[in-house]
Each structure stands twice: as C-alpha cells, then as structure tokens.
Amino acid sequence: xxxxxEVNRLCSEEHDRPLSLSxxxxxxxxxxICRACTNFRQQMKxxxxxxxxxxxxxxxxxxx
Amino acid sequence: xxxxxxxxIDWNDPSIARIRRDMLRFAQLQLRxxxxxxxxxxxALFSAMKYEASFAGRSALKTWxxxxxxxxIVDHIRKSSREIAGADLVDGSAEGGxxxxxxxxxxxxxxxxxxxxxxxxxxxxxxxxxxxxxxxxCLNRLPAKTSRVFMMRxxxxxxxxxxxxxxxxxxxxxxxxLHRARAGLxxxxxxxxxxxxxxxx
Numbered sequence: 001x002x003x004x005x006e007v008n009r010l011c012s013e014e015h016d017r018p019l020s021l022s023x024x025x026x027x028x029x030x031x032x033i034c035r036a037c038t039n040f041r042q043q044m045k046x047x048x049x050x051x052x053x054x055x056x057x058x059x060x061x062x063x064x
Numbered sequence: 065x066x067x068x069x070x071x072x073i074d075w076n077d078p079s080i081a082r083i084r085r086d087m088l089r090f091a092q093l094q095l096r097x098x099x100x101x102x103x104x105x106x107x108a109l110f111s112a113m114k115y116e117a118s119f120a121g122r123s124a125l126k127t128w129x130x131x132x133x134x135x136x137i138v139d140h141i142r143k144s145s146r147e148i149a150g151a152d153l154v155d156g157s158a159e160g161g162x163x164x165x166x167x168x169x170x171x172x173x174x175x176x177x178x179x180x181x182x183x184x185x186x187x188x189x190x191x192x193x194x195x196x197x198x199x200x201x202c203l204n205r206l207p208a209k210t211s212r213v214f215m216m217r218x219x220x221x222x223x224x225x226x227x228x229x230x231x232x233x234x235x236x237x238x239x240x241x242l243h244r245a246r247a248g249l250x251x252x253x254x255x256x257x258x259x260x261x262x263x264x265x
Contacts (some may be wrong), residue, residue: 003172012243016217016224031180036179043250046186050199051218055132057086059196 002026004037010042015048073116073125083126084109085132093203094137094215104140108133115212122151138220142230180250183258195257202252213238215243 002010007030010023019027031038053059074080084105091101111120111132119128167178174180189195203211216227228238 003168004174005168005172008241008247009239013239013248015246016239016242035182036174039180039182040250043180043183043186043254044246047185047246047249048218049187050190053190054090054131054196054199055134055219055221057083057090057126059086 002030004030004034007031007037008035009041011037011044015044073119075113076243079125079199081128086126087129089200090130091133091137091218093200094219095140096211104133104136108136113135134220138222141216141220164244175263180254181258183254186258190255198253198257202249205252206248210241210245210248213228213241216251217242 007027010019010027014027015017031041087105087108088101090102092098095101095104108129112129115152117124167175169175211228213227213231216222216230217224222230224235224242227233228235231238233241
C-alpha cells in the first residue's frame with residue numbers, strides 16, 4: 001500500500017508523465033480509502049485548470 | 065473592437081491598453097525582471113501589429129496576443145536559461161524539502177492537522193479578482209528557481225524533457241521540483257484563500 005506521501009508525488013507527476021499501470025492501480029486503491037489524498041489530487045487538477053486560464057489571459061472576470 | 069475580419073484591429077481602442085497591462089503583469093511574473101518583461105510585451109505588441117492579418121478572429125484577441133507573448137518569453141528563456149547553473153536549481157529545490165516532509169508522520173501519512181480539506185466550489189474562485197491576487201502572491205512566494213521550472217511547465221507549456229534539457233537537470237529532478245512547486249502553491253492557496261476545515265483520512 002502506498003503512503004500518503006508517495007501518493008502526493010504521483011498526483012503531481014501524473015501531470016508531467018503517463019503513470020505506469022501498477023502506479024495507477026496503487027493510486028486508485030489508496031484514493032478509495034483516503035479522503036485527504038483525494039482532496040489533494042483534486043487540488044492538483046484545479047491548479048492545472050487555473051494556470052491554463054491564467055496563461056490565456058483569462059484571469060479574473062471576463063473582460064473582452 | 066473584436067472585429068472578426070482579419071487585419072482590422074483598432075490598436076487605439078482602450079481594451080488594447082487593458083490587455084497590454086495584463087500582458088505586462090504576466091511577463092513580470094514569468095521573468096521576475098521588470099525591464100525584460102517590458103521588452104517582451106513591447107516585442108509581442110510589435111509582432112501582433114505586424115501580423116494582425118494572421119489573426120483569424122476565431123479566438124479572442126486577448127488569447128491570441130497572449131499566445132504571441134508566451135512565444136516571446138519562451139524564446140527569451142531559451143536564450144537566457146543557459147546562464148542558470150543546473151546545480152543551483154538542484155540545491156534550490158532541496159531548500160523547501162523539510163517544509164513538506166513535516167506534513168507527514170514517519171510512515172508517510174498526513175499529520176491530522178495537515179490533511180488537505182475539501183475546497184468549496186473552487187471553480188467559482190476563477191472568476192473572482194481577489195482569488196487571482198492571492199494566486200499571484202502565492203506564485204511570487206515560491207523560491208525563484210522552483211518558480212522558474214513551474215512557469216516553464218505550466219504557463220509556457222513546455223514538456224518536462226525540454227525543461228530538463230534547457231536547464232541541464234535530470235528528468236526526475238524536474239518532477240521533484242514541479243511537485244514542490246505545486247505542493248507549495250496548494251498550501252498557500254489553502255491557507256490564504258480557501259481557509260481550513262479539516263478532512264478525515
């Protein structure tokens with residue numbers, strides 16, 4: 001079973017490289033029983049959404 | 065002013081000044097160098113004027129101008145990144161290490177008080193100006209070198225392989241630095257914007 005710390009690392013790295021099958025399975029098993037890491041993963045995804053928005057200049061209320 | 069016909073952008077429209085101001089803020093955040101940021105924005109505006117015929121009007125004018133600016137910044141970073149020693153980056157990344165390790169117990173589980181809580185409706189934050197002010201402040205709080213790698217990955221959309229090659233660091237180091245950047249940003253947003261509610265593990 002992966003520790004929360006290891007899961008944190010995978011939740012970041014999945015944005016930079018494809019995870020292996022065993023990493024995906026282990027991640028899914030951990031997330032099924034850990035609310036804190038599930039939140040962490042969603043927050044990593046939210047950061048990606050926010051940076052995408054930012055880099056297109058769509059920062060803040062729509063103004064054009 | 066967002067005339068869909070190519071080559072008919074009114075460069076004197078007040079909206080251009082607003083876009084320019086946002087471009088400047090973006091460039092300053094990327095480069096942490098006011099002079100270089102000003103140069104990049106100037107170059108991007110010249111390019112936009114020169115190639116306005118290629119603006120198809122399918123995307124928003126602002127999005128198009130930001131994509132030109134991003135390309136200018138990427139070029140600038142490619143030219144200047146060799147000045148940053150890879151060793152410095154590696155050392156810099158090790159600095160924040162203890163902070164994040166302190167969130168976990170010896171077995172690598174979250175300390176009860178450090179468990180990430182649920183963020184209430186984060187999507188709605190994206191349309192609030194105050195959120196972006198906090199976001200900027202959090203980005204600026206990242207160590208400079210960590211921030212540089214994060215910016216290259218997330219804002220300039222470079223692949224990790226290219227970032228490593230540009231900065232002369234290993235791929236796994238790059239992943240470690242990106243993880244630190246994201247974890248630092250998450251912690252800062254949690255503390256300064258979303259507040260804390262606590263979550264069960």
